[in-house]
Amino acid sequence: MLKVSIVGASGYGGGELLRLLLDHPEVEVAQVTSESNAGKFVYKVHPNLRKRTDLKFVSSSELEKCDVLFLALPHGTAMEKIDHWMELAPVIIDLSADFRLRNPEDYPKWYGHDHTHPELLGKFVYGMPELHREEIKNSNYISSGGCLSTAAILGLYPLFQAGVVDLDKPVVIEGKTGSSGAGGGVSLSSHHPERSGAMRSFKPTGHRHTAEIVQELSFHGKPKISFSATAIEAVRGILSTAHVFLNKEMDERELWRIYRKAYAGEPFMRIVKESSGVYRYPEPKILTGSNYCDVGFELDPDNGRVVVMSAIDNLMKGAAGQAVQAFNVRFGFPETTALEFPGLHPI
Amino acid sequence: MLKVSIVGASGYGGGELLRLLLDHPEVEVAQVTSESNAGKFVYKVHPNLRKRTDLKFVSSSELEKCDVLFLALPHGTAMEKIDHWMELAPVIIDLSADFRLRNPEDYPKWYGHDHTHPELLGKFVYGMPELHREEIKNSNYISSGGCLSTAAILGLYPLFQAGVVDLDKPVVIEGKTGSSGAGGGVSLSSHHPERSGAMRSFKPTGHRHTAEIVQELSFHGKPKISFSATAIEAVRGILSTAHVFLNKEMDERELWRIYRKAYAGEPFMRIVKESSGVYRYPEPKILTGSNYCDVGFELDPDNGRVVVMSAIDNLMKGAAGQAVQAFNVRFGFPETTALEFPGLHPI
Amino acid sequence: MLKVSIVGASGYGGGELLRLLLDHPEVEVAQVTSESNAGKFVYKVHPNLRKRTDLKFVSSSELEKCDVLFLALPHGTAMEKIDHWMELAPVIIDLSADFRLRNPEDYPKWYGHDHTHPELLGKFVYGMPELHREEIKNSNYISSGGCLSTAAILGLYPLFQAGVVDLDKPVVIEGKTGSSGAGGGVSLSSHHPERSGAMRSFKPTGHRHTAEIVQELSFHGKPKISFSATAIEAVRGILSTAHVFLNKEMDERELWRIYRKAYAGEPFMRIVKESSGVYRYPEPKILTGSNYCDVGFELDPDNGRVVVMSAIDNLMKGAAGQAVQAFNVRFGFPETTALEFPGLHPI
Amino acid sequence: MLKVSIVGASGYGGGELLRLLLDHPEVEVAQVTSESNAGKFVYKVHPNLRKRTDLKFVSSSELEKCDVLFLALPHGTAMEKIDHWMELAPVIIDLSADFRLRNPEDYPKWYGHDHTHPELLGKFVYGMPELHREEIKNSNYISSGGCLSTAAILGLYPLFQAGVVDLDKPVVIEGKTGSSGAGGGVSLSSHHPERSGAMRSFKPTGHRHTAEIVQELSFHGKPKISFSATAIEAVRGILSTAHVFLNKEMDERELWRIYRKAYAGEPFMRIVKESSGVYRYPEPKILTGSNYCDVGFELDPDNGRVVVMSAIDNLMKGAAGQAVQAFNVRFGFPETTALEFPGLHPI
Missing domain, CATH: 3.30.360.10 (Dihydrodipicolinate Reductase; domain 2)
Structure with a gap:
């Protein structure tokens, strides 16, 4: 069982991550953070998870070391504390745009600010298994696509x-x-x-x-x-x-x-x-x-x-699902683990 | 593995039944019927099942014996051929209204026609586990609630x-x-x-x-x-x-x-x-x-x-999900089998 | 032509009032207020009115005397300055709940606070023409229904x-x-x-x-x-x-x-x-x-x-439309004036 | 007052035409046709027109001569009987695609069939006032855009x-x-x-x-x-x-x-x-x-x-509204007549 935590779990992407990881047979969700909801049961924010977990949100300052850290923060926020996140876990999967682009010059052009850690951009792989499966297997830093x-x-x-x-x-x-x-x-x-x-x-x-x-x-x-x-x-x-x-x-x-x-x-x-x-x-x-x-x-x-x-x-292939798929690839789990839901008809 | 077939699988209730049973670890979906879609792949009608099954619809005249038969037919249709269905399978779970009411007089009053098999009404249990769990365990004929x-x-x-x-x-x-x-x-x-x-x-x-x-x-x-x-x-x-x-x-x-x-x-x-x-x-x-x-x-x-x-x-607790839950109760499977999906937020 | 102003015209009810009164042949819309949008063209807030009016929002402190004042303020706000509104116009039509109830004791019970001007409750008529047409004709103070x-x-x-x-x-x-x-x-x-x-x-x-x-x-x-x-x-x-x-x-x-x-x-x-x-x-x-x-x-x-x-x-019969209908009744205009739109099909 | 009839008034485009023309001060709606609804009050099909008109649908075989005939028929239908429609009225405004294209070869290419009256294509003007206002003024045959x-x-x-x-x-x-x-x-x-x-x-x-x-x-x-x-x-x-x-x-x-x-x-x-x-x-x-x-x-x-x-x-600028605007242009009425409704906010 991998000990996994989610930073920014009160948002929509983070909530989906949590839903998926709670049903992942190889995962124990250790902590989920939300500054504004710290102390609350997660089902107060994600009502679909009522009766599915007893987890409460914690502040990110309470985060403990874990095996894998998912970052589901607003764009620009993940990079600010990336050193801290890297200390907490050997493997990081980031859902924001902060480490998606290889060329540091793209950040001022498209995001309007310089990148604070351009030296790390080369360490992250673009986490789309269809294009980068082999790199994902061998990387500890994964950045999900938009x-x-x-x-x-x-x-x-x-x-x-x-x-x-x-x-x-x-x-x-x-x-x-x-x-x-x-x-x-x-x-x-x-x-x-x-x-x-x-x-x-x-x-x-x-x-x-x-x-x-x-x-x-x-x-x-x-x-x-x-x-x-x-x-x-x-x-x-x-x-x-x-x-x-x-x-x-x-x-x-x-x-x-x-x-x-x-x-x-x-x-x-x-x-x-x-x-x-x-x-x-x-x-x-x-x-x-x-x-x-x-x-x-x-x-x-x-x-x-x-x-x-x-x-x-x-929120799935475009965010949380893609991230869990990359997580499965990285750790050698069957790629569809926790992602089996086929969708509904009609809906 | 129980061999299960669905009569009337091109409708919305039947489609959901199929989706659930395809992921049920104790079930092999043997046949699914649809008169108007016989010969077609099921994903042509239920596009969410693309790549999830190679099943094709068959005509109900092609139905073979099985362990459990789910009936997802329009009201009034299940009762017409109930003798036939009973020959095909020892256990029947009906999603229509045809065997829900205990009092035969309720049929002309509420449905506008006499019941064709009033003698069978007493054999069916109302398939709501919360009210009739023990009876469901011991019944071969289950009628799901509306x-x-x-x-x-x-x-x-x-x-x-x-x-x-x-x-x-x-x-x-x-x-x-x-x-x-x-x-x-x-x-x-x-x-x-x-x-x-x-x-x-x-x-x-x-x-x-x-x-x-x-x-x-x-x-x-x-x-x-x-x-x-x-x-x-x-x-x-x-x-x-x-x-x-x-x-x-x-x-x-x-x-x-x-x-x-x-x-x-x-x-x-x-x-x-x-x-x-x-x-x-x-x-x-x-x-x-x-x-x-x-x-x-x-x-x-x-x-x-x-x-x-x-x-x-x-379509779930109000139809297919309730039916699968009763099926689980009847056969002693964990009651949540194939029904684990928690719902989504936001949606 | 009656000179009419609307207090609180940036809200949904106020916006509908404005739309209706702009097309009213007996009305000149003099001023429309919004504290947060003062100085802006009304079409910036109500984009359907682009090219229909050159009016800009003013602060309520800039309000001038007029013939009729419509109040489209949040509940509890109209009563606070009712003396001021009454100085500005001889006829007032209020869309809030502030003067709907005849019994002052209903306010603490249902709205959680005492009424600041209980002596005025008897002066207002409940502005539903179907029930109070004759009173509306003879009243200067009209309170629209919820x-x-x-x-x-x-x-x-x-x-x-x-x-x-x-x-x-x-x-x-x-x-x-x-x-x-x-x-x-x-x-x-x-x-x-x-x-x-x-x-x-x-x-x-x-x-x-x-x-x-x-x-x-x-x-x-x-x-x-x-x-x-x-x-x-x-x-x-x-x-x-x-x-x-x-x-x-x-x-x-x-x-x-x-x-x-x-x-x-x-x-x-x-x-x-x-x-x-x-x-x-x-x-x-x-x-x-x-x-x-x-x-x-x-x-x-x-x-x-x-x-x-x-x-x-x-927003029409339940707010702005009812108010304009009462206005028409009060001033003897044909009751359907500015209210002729029949609705759409399909929509 | 112009005597105007609508062929195909039970469809969505025809219904909007009817709504607009009923409020047009220069128009008397004489007849509205629908084969499947002949004999029914129009409000049975267009419930927004309840209490707005006593008209009943008639079969197109009952059509009488009028000043202007609007055709709101399915594509391919207007051209079939165009000789008949032309006998009934001196001015025709067609909402279908049947007379939109100037080049007869475009019909087999895009619509899959030859045009039955290619000689008439040159007589119709494309009824978009912004591009063809002057031609519309001088034409008796107008074909609204798609x-x-x-x-x-x-x-x-x-x-x-x-x-x-x-x-x-x-x-x-x-x-x-x-x-x-x-x-x-x-x-x-x-x-x-x-x-x-x-x-x-x-x-x-x-x-x-x-x-x-x-x-x-x-x-x-x-x-x-x-x-x-x-x-x-x-x-x-x-x-x-x-x-x-x-x-x-x-x-x-x-x-x-x-x-x-x-x-x-x-x-x-x-x-x-x-x-x-x-x-x-x-x-x-x-x-x-x-x-x-x-x-x-x-x-x-x-x-x-x-x-x-x-x-x-x-259904408005894309169908009935465009047609009424062209009608206004053709007859010299103010172009916005019966088209004053500004739209709603919010909706």
């Missing part, structure tokens, strides 16, 4: 790896996301009467996740990513719709082959592409609570365009 | 059993339900533009589930149940709000004691009653996919009234 | 006025409401991920609107009102489901006659009671933006019960 | 007209739409449990509205339109997000000037582009019931990209 970027990267990675994308043409990605992606803090934009039924562009240009997408798709050169983000009515779920242009004529069968090759052995990747039916393309609603990433595509031969759709639950 | 009735009965049963309800006064129960309760068949009332955002009385008087509620709460006499049903915006979930009047003055502590006594050992019953917090009373949204029934109450001393709130996922 | 109470009172008033209700039996009223009823201030309970999809009892007993309902229905004695409130998924809309017990046997035709008599000439009351169809009973979603109150009922002869359903848009 | 195409065209037209778009680069347009766009006919994909909470690609490539968009934006050559359509949770509303690449370096001020010039005098176009605030970009939810088209944009100088967001109510 939610919108995870959906985009998993949708596009096979095409970029295969080198079939025209890198001179724009890659337009539209990420649509539910409200939980904005976190648990109240604000007017998340106030129910204002947020309900929204179709709301919130970052048509300049979204921070662009940096990760570029980083992870630069197999054969730097792609021209034009990323936009739209908030829509849902609590969970991301649908990424990406438009890429091919560098040669291809038919559907060839595209199929590329996706099959990339994802054949992946436990959480499903290619969803049917000729008919309501769910003929990927759709996040049936992924609620599951760790799947569903990917589909459609060829537009007139324009040499491929439209790639990819769907995830932003 | 969705709205399950929520109402589990909310009120402790008070009626304890004999503290004034049986001369009305018991007013308002059941609020999501759209999946009306099933998978298309109709104008379930057409999204018409159904979305609904607060819609659909059965203010005369709802069929009234018969079950009266039957199961008649511990000390027949209660005067005034039941109304309202459709509201949600896919899953039932919140039952019941107003009962006490036959004597009581304080909150005495009520607590009654509920604690009734539900202390129950794996799926939680008493939810906090003095503050968003989730201080039962709420179905955090139960999505879980088998819990959350029950809370509030005393209105001025009127001698207790307001009892009870929440379930209508 | 949202949940308006739906309940308009649903039940004909039965109570006709004297057919058994006053010894409980009257159970379940009010279901959307999120805008809780106002524009952010809170965890209105945070979209927490509020979305809610079926949430928030005041099962002791709701303040009970006091108004009792006050307005005491035609032949004090009714035993048991009121509960549930928040459900919607931004606007209230559905009140009331269960009353008759003091004699009656058939549907007699009930029809009572409702027809009460509401035949009312411009905003519609009796909705069809034998079939999706919208056979009242439903708030088709009332969004309209001032109608739809009322329907169903007789449960077994229990001598009548279930009365009544639906409104809480 | 819903998704209207949003896209109105968002992009100023840039294409100004000639600042790089026509060699792709124009990627993502149209997001609510469920009413799929019409009133029931189907599994619109069944509430399946449709609720959807983020569903339904036409990633090959959407028919592409033809109109190309047609209307070909000011300086044929643009390379890559259009995709996604269904999301909402009943009404379209948000079009378009990514265009400029043919020269430009700054925001120049873009502002282009949009201001194009839309300065337009009664229903609003440029929505604020530096902060929840509604800083166009958003369809506050347009529900209104005829506005809100347009905003954001420059991405790194990529020479402009992201253009445009929002409409698909």
Whole structure:
């Protein structure tokens, strides 16, 4: 049994981590922190965990040494005390953006501040098993991908790896996301009467996740990513719709082959592409609570365009689920451990 | 391993049964039937099961003998062929209303037609473990409760059993339900533009589930149940709000004691009653996919009234989950087997 | 042209008042106040009014004399400065609860504080034209009804006025409401991920609107009102489901006659009671933006019960619309002026 | 008073037409047709019109001559009987796609069948006043634009007209739409449990509205339109997000000037582009019931990209509202007549 603690467990990502780890047969959840809820039972904040655990939140100052520390803190907060976290545990899995980018210069550009520990960026691996499984196995420092970027990267990675994308043409990605992606803090934009039924562009240009997408798709050169983000009515779920242009004529069968090759052995990747039916393309609603990433595509031969759709639950494959999957990879547990829930229909 | 088949597995209740039984360690799902989808992979109808099973639907005429047969058919259909089902399997668990009522006269009154096999009504047990656990253990014929009735009965049963309800006064129960309760068949009332955002009385008087509620709460006499049903915006979930009047003055502590006594050992019953917090009373949204029934109450001393709130996922505790729980009871498996999912927050 | 100002125009009720009065042919909107938004264009807060008005919010300290002053302030705030408001305008229409109750003792009981100007309570008329049209015509001080109470009172008033209700039996009223009823201030309970999809009892007993309902229905004695409130998924809309017990046997035709008599000439009351169809009973979603109150009922002869359903848009007939209607009555304008919008289908 | 009839008034577009025309001071609605509802009061189908009209549906075979005939029929149906409709009325306004495209070859390509009256295509004007006001004034045959195409065209037209778009680069347009766009006919994909909470690609490539968009934006050559359509949770509303690449370096001020010039005098176009605030970009939810088209944009100088967001109510500016606006233009009525409703906040 590994002794695992979670820093920042009152947020939505941290709450999902806790839910997953409580049912993990190889894990003992030792401590969960929340400054504002210290002393409270966790079910007061995460009501779904009532009768599932007697844990109470503690302040992060009360943290004891453990085997693995998950960090589920707001962006910019993990890096501040990274020395301290590293003293507490030999293995760290960070869900924030603080150690995702390899190039220190990307931080001032995309996040508006310098990185406080640029020397550590090279120690962290981008924790997406589909792209970095071997590195994750051998790393003690893992940085989970962002939610919108995870959906985009998993949708596009096979095409970029295969080198079939025209890198001179724009890659337009539209990420649509539910409200939980904005976190648990109240604000007017998340106030129910204002947020309900929204179709709301919130970052048509300049979204921070662009940096990760570029980083992870630069197999054969730097792609021209034009990323936009739209908030829509849902609590969970991301649908990424990406438009890429091919560098040669291809038919559907060839595209199929590329996706099959990339994802054949992946436990959480499903290619969803049917000729008919309501769910003929990927759709996040049936992924609620599951760790799947569903990917589909459609060829537009007139324009040499491929439209790639990819769907995830932003709090699962886009956050806590991805982190637990990486944790399983790192420790040699079956990769689906604690991640077996298939999602619901209807929902 | 028990060989289990599901009749009517393309519906919402049948689909949930299938999802649960596929993960049940003591079960092999042998066959699942659907007349209109025979020959299709189940994931074509239940897209959440993609990559989880290779099963295809078969016609019910192709059904083979098995150990347990779950019937998830429209009301009135199970009874027609009950002799046939009984030949196919020694144990039958029916999710329809066809064998819920003990009194044959209730069928013409509430369902508008005579029962075709009144002699069998006495053989079936009402499959709610909280009320009939011992009978379920010893019965081969189990009839699951209705969705709205399950929520109402589990909310009120402790008070009626304890004999503290004034049986001369009305018991007013308002059941609020999501759209999946009306099933998978298309109709104008379930057409999204018409159904979305609904607060819609659909059965203010005369709802069929009234018969079950009266039957199961008649511990000390027949209660005067005034039941109304309202459709509201949600896919899953039932919140039952019941107003009962006490036959004597009581304080909150005495009520607590009654509920604690009734539900202390129950794996799926939680008493939810906090003095503050968003989730201080039962709420179905955090139960999505879980088998819990959350029950809370509030005393209105001025009127001698207790307001009892009870929440379930209508397809789980209100249908498939209840059936699997009864199945576990019947075969001596741990009662929570395949029902461990706690629900999500946020959702 | 009457010179009209609105105090508290940045809230949801105030915003609707402004929308309605901007299109009122007999009104010039002089000033609209908001302390936190003073100096801003109103469309920054109410984006639907972009290009409809050049008004900016002012601080209430900048208010000038006018012909009519609408008060759309939080409860408890209007009464504090009532002397000041009365100096500013000869006619005051208050949307808060501060002057709704005739009995000063109701304030400490239901609102937890004494009334600061009990001597004025007798000067205000309860601004519901269906019950108090003649008094409104002759009053300079009008207090609009609460949202949940308006739906309940308009649903039940004909039965109570006709004297057919058994006053010894409980009257159970379940009010279901959307999120805008809780106002524009952010809170965890209105945070979209927490509020979305809610079926949430928030005041099962002791709701303040009970006091108004009792006050307005005491035609032949004090009714035993048991009121509960549930928040459900919607931004606007209230559905009140009331269960009353008759003091004699009656058939549907007699009930029809009572409702027809009460509401035949009312411009905003519609009796909705069809034998079939999706919208056979009242439903708030088709009332969004309209001032109608739809009322329907169903007789449960077994229990001598009548279930009365009544639906409104809480911000219209339940707040701003009711206030403008009373304003029209007071000044002799056609009662539907500025209130002609019929609602949408589908929505 | 013009005598106006509506063919196909039981659908969602026809119902909105009826609602608008009933309040039009220069119109007498003579007849409204529905084959399946002939003989029924219109409020049985459009419950928002209860107490607003005594009209009953008639069969189209009962249609009498009138001044203006609105056709709100399914695509492919209007053209079949166009000779008949032309005999009935001197002015025809068609809401279907049957006469939108100028090039007869576009019909087999995009709609899968030949046009039955290609000789009439030249007689119809594309009924979008912002692009064709003068032609509409002088035409007796008007064909309203499609819903998704209207949003896209109105968002992009100023840039294409100004000639600042790089026509060699792709124009990627993502149209997001609510469920009413799929019409009133029931189907599994619109069944509430399946449709609720959807983020569903339904036409990633090959959407028919592409033809109109190309047609209307070909000011300086044929643009390379890559259009995709996604269904999301909402009943009404379209948000079009378009990514265009400029043919020269430009700054925001120049873009502002282009949009201001194009839309300065337009009664229903609003440029929505604020530096902060929840509604800083166009958003369809506050347009529900209104005829506005809100347009905003954001420059991405790194990529020479402009992201253009445009929002409409698909049943108003995207169907019935656009048609009534064209009707007003054609007959010289003030263009906003019967289209004054500003939309609601919150909603």
